[in-house]
Amino acid sequence: MTEQPHDWDAREDDASAPVRRELDALRARHRQDPPIDLLRAADADALPDDLQQAIASRLERDRWQRTLVDNLNDTTPDLDHAAEDRLLARIHQEAARDSSARVVRFPVVWRPILALAAAAVLVTAVVLRMHPPTTTPEPATTTTGTPAASPATPSFVLTLDKPDVRLTANALVRRGAGQQPKFVDDVAPALNAYRAGDYQTAEREFERVARLYPDAIEIAFYHGVTQLWLNDPTGAMSSLEAARRLNDETFAPDIAWYLAVANERAGNVAAARSELTTLCAGSSDYRARACDAVARLK
Amino acid sequence: MAEFDAVYRAHVQSVFRFALRAVSNRALAEDLTAEAFLELYRRQDEIDVSRLPGWLLTVVRNKARDHWRRQQVERRYAEQEVDSELSEAPAIERWVLDSADLKPVHRTCLMLRYVHGMSRTEIAAATGLSETQVKGYLQYALELLRKSYQKGAAT
Numbered sequence: 497m498t499e500q501p502h503d504w505d506a507r508e509d510d511a512s513a514p515v516r517r518e519l520d521a522l523r524a525r526h527r528q529d530p531p532i533d534l535l536r537a538a539d540a541d542a543l544p545d546d547l548q549q550a551i552a553s554r555l556e557r558d559r560w561q562r563t564l565v566d567n568l569n570d571t572t573p574d575l576d577h578a579a580e581d582r583l584l585a586r587i588h589q590e591a592a593r594d595s596s597a598r599v600v601r602f603p604v605v606w607r608p609i610l611a612l613a614a615a616a617v618l619v620t621a622v623v624l625r626m627h628p629p630t631t632t633p634e635p636a637t638t639t640t641g642t643p644a645a646s647p648a649t650p651s652f653v654l655t656l657d658k659p660d661v662r663l664t665a666n667a668l669v670r671r672g673a674g675q676q677p678k679f680v681d682d683v684a685p686a687l688n689a690y691r692a693g694d695y696q697t698a699e700r701e702f703e704r705v706a707r708l709y710p711d712a713i714e715i716a717f718y719h720g721v722t723q724l725w726l727n728d729p730t731g732a733m734s735s736l737e738a739a740r741r742l743n744d745e746t747f748a749p750d751i752a753w754y755l756a757v758a759n760e761r762a763g764n765v766a767a768a769r770s771e772l773t774t775l776c777a778g779s780s781d782y783r784a785r786a787c788d789a790v791a792r793l794k
Numbered sequence: 795m796a797e798f799d800a801v802y803r804a805h806v807q808s809v810f811r812f813a814l815r816a817v818s819n820r821a822l823a824e825d826l827t828a829e830a831f832l833e834l835y836r837r838q839d840e841i842d843v844s845r846l847p848g849w850l851l852t853v854v855r856n857k858a859r860d861h862w863r864r865q866q867v868e869r870r871y872a873e874q875e876v877d878s879e880l881s882e883a884p885a886i887e888r889w890v891l892d893s894a895d896l897k898p899v900h901r902t903c904l905m906l907r908y909v910h911g912m913s914r915t916e917i918a919a920a921t922g923l924s925e926t927q928v929k930g931y932l933q934y935a936l937e938l939l940r941k942s943y944q945k946g947a948a949t
Binding site: 523525534564608 | 826853863883891936
C-alpha cells in the first residue's frame with residue numbers, strides 16, 4: 497500500500513485535483529489497514545489461528561474493508577478452459593508418478609535370483625567390514641555433482657547446490673547442556689564430512705550434535721541440506737523448519753531457498769512456490785533465482 | 795478415472811475461486827487447487843462424493859494456512875501497528891461506500907487505485923478485469939467523484 501501513487505496519468509491528476517485533499521486524507525486513514533490479501537484470506541478463514549481472529553474481527557467492524565473484500569470476491573475470476581485442462585493433466589501426471597514410485601513387484605520366478613544377489617551383497621559387506629579400505633572413502637558426491645543416492649528422479653526446476661559452511665558469531669561462545677563452549681570442536685566432524693561430500697557420515701554426526709546443541713542454527717540448517725543430498729526431502733523439511741524456528745535472520749533466505757528445493761522434491765509445489773514468492777519479493781542474493789524459478793515452476 | 799474427471803469438472807471452479815480468495819495469487823491458487831484434487835485422487839476410495847466440495851475446500855484452507863505461516867505474516871501485520879479504534883468515516887468515505895451511482899466494480903477500482911495505491915496492472919490481476927477495462931472504470935468513477943464533490947455531495 498503506497499502512501500502516494502506516482503503512476504497517475506495527466507488525466508487522473510486533473511480529474512482528482514478538486515478532491516486531492518480528501519483523497520489524501522482517506523489514504524492516510526486507511527494506511528494502517530491490514531493488507532488486502534490478508535483481509536481476503538481472513539474472510540476465507542484461511543489464516544493461522546491468532547492472526548485469523550485479529551483480522552476477522554477487524555473485517556467485521558470496518559465497513560470499508562468489508563465492502564472491498566465483498567466486491568473483490570464478486571469479481572474473482574474463474575479458471576479458463578485451457579487452465580482447467582492443464583490442471584487436470586497435471587493431476588493425472590502427478591498421480592501416475594505416485595504409482596510408478598511404489599515398490600516394484602518382481603515376478604515369483606525372479607525371487608530366488610534376487611535372494612542370491614542380496615546374499616552376495618551381504619557377504620561383500622561383511623568382508624569389507626573385516627578388511628576396511630585404508631584410503632579415505634570416496635565422497636558420495638562432488639560439490640557440483642548429483643547426489644550419490646539419487647535414483648532416476650524427474651528433473652526439477654530448482655537445482656540443488658551446496659552452500660558453503662559459515663558459522664554465526666554465537667558459534668564461538670555456544671555451550672551445550674552444562675558444557676564448556678567447545679561447539680566448534682563438537683560440530684567439526686559433521687561439517688568436515690559435509691564439506692567432503694560424505695553425506696552419510698555428515699548425517700550421523702549432525703544427528704549426534706543436534707542433541708547437544710538444539711539451538712544451533714548451523715546444525716539444523718546444514719543437516720537439512722545434507723538430507724537433501726541424501727534424497728530425503730521430508731527429513732530436510734523437518735530440519736529446515738527447525739532451523740527457521742530459531743529465528744536467525746542471517747540464515748533466513750538460505751532456509752527459505754532450501755525449503756523450496758525440499759518442497760519441490762517432495763511434490764509440494766504450492767509450498768515451494770510460496771517460499772520462492774517470498775524470496776522473489778525480498779532483497780537477498782536468492783531474489784533473481786527465486787523470481788526466475790517461480791515463473792517456471794509448474 | 796472418468797468418474798474422477800467428472801468430479802473435477804464439477805468442482806474445480808469453486809475450489810479455484812476459494813483458493814484465490816485464500817491466497818490472492820493466481821499461480822499459487824492453481825497449485826493449491828491441483829494439490830487438493832490430487833489428494834482426492836489418492837483417497838477417492840475413502841471420500842464420499844457427498845462431502846464435496848467441502849472436503850476439497852478444507853484441504854485448500856489448510857494448505858493456505860501453511861502458506862501464510864511460512865510468510866511470517868504475524869510480523870508483517872504487527873509492523874502495520876493497527877489502530878483498533880475506528881473513528882467516524884469522513885464524507886468522502888461514506889460517498890464511496892454508499893453512492894448509488896457507483897457500481898461495485900467502479901467502487902472497487904476506485905478504492906484500490908486512489909486509496910490503496912495499486913497500479914492498474916495490480917488491479918487487473920486482483921479483479922480479473924483487463925487493464926483497459928480498469929482504466930475505463932477508473933475514469934468513470936473519478937469523474938463521478940469530482941462531479942459529486944462539486945455539487946457538494948461528497949463533502
